[in-house]
Amino acid sequence: DAKTTQPTSMDCAEGRAANLPCNHSTISGNEYVYWYRQIHSQGPQYIIHGLKNNETNEMASLIITEDRKSSTLILPHATLRDTAVYYCIVRVAVSSASKIIFGSGTRLSIRP
Amino acid sequence: DAGVIQSPRHEVTEMGQEVTLRCKPISGHDYLFWYRQTMMRGLELLIYFNNNVPIDDSGMPEDRFSAKMPNASFSTLKIQPSEPRDSAVYFCASSRRTSSYEQYFGPGTRLTVT
Numbered sequence: 001d002a003k004t005t006q007p008t009s010m011d012c013a014e015g016r017a018a019n020l021p022c023n024h025s026t027i028s029g030n031e032y033v034y035w036y037r038q039i040h041s042q043g044p045q046y047i048i049h050g051l052k053n054n055e056t057n058e059m060a061s062l063i064i065t066e067d068r069k070s071s072t073l074i075l076p077h078a079t080l081r082d083t084a085v086y087y088c089i090v091r092v093a094v095s096s097a098s099k100i101i102f103g104s105g106t107r108l109s110i111r112p
Numbered sequence: 113d114a115g116v117i118q119s120p121r122h123e124v125t126e127m128g129q130e131v132t133l134r135c136k137p138i139s140g141h142d143y144l145f146w147y148r149q150t151m152m153r154g155l156e157l158l159i160y161f162n163n164n165v166p167i168d169d170s171g172m173p174e175d176r177f178s179a180k181m182p183n184a185s186f187s188t189l190k191i192q193p194s195e196p197r198d199s200a201v202y203f204c205a206s207s208r209r210t211s212s213y214e215q216y217f218g219p220g221t222r223l224t225v226t
Binding site: 032034038041042043044045046049087100101102103104105 | 116145147154155156157203205213214215216217218219220
């Protein structure tokens, strides 16, 4: 699986959009970009994933560059409850290789 | 939907004792995963099962660790004998084959070995 690089920490004002970057310059054509987050003392939670098109769901939006070497997770209106560690993961989405390798992630702090 | 259930939530034991962690995956999920999280090493995959069969146990740190899945609704992770360096939060997760990208994690078991 391709390696990802994320900033160690970020902060954002409550109510503003939080934009979390991720570099994955060695991504292969069949690898997807996934985002999970982990709120303190809880298990990780799936947020969103994508291959090459931008994706949006009720939690966030995922913007993937045309060359697929980087992506950005966008939380449109951050709240205090969005304070968490956010993990960007790249992996092939086939059932025989379903394991997820978590890196160190980005610690996002939302300030009031 | 009760989600992934883990027990106990907290476990404190003495070095050398046997420890058994338990997990009940979400009904209908084909995959079950065991992870360990520490400050030093982050979140590590230990082992995962597909349809109750262990597929990849390359993350199991040593022979003191063993995991079983006797049926689709139950799995155990056993440490025997336990050591202080095994202190960590152990997470169980499950997913469906048709949506293996989305793993559902349990609340974790915080293990302290003194």
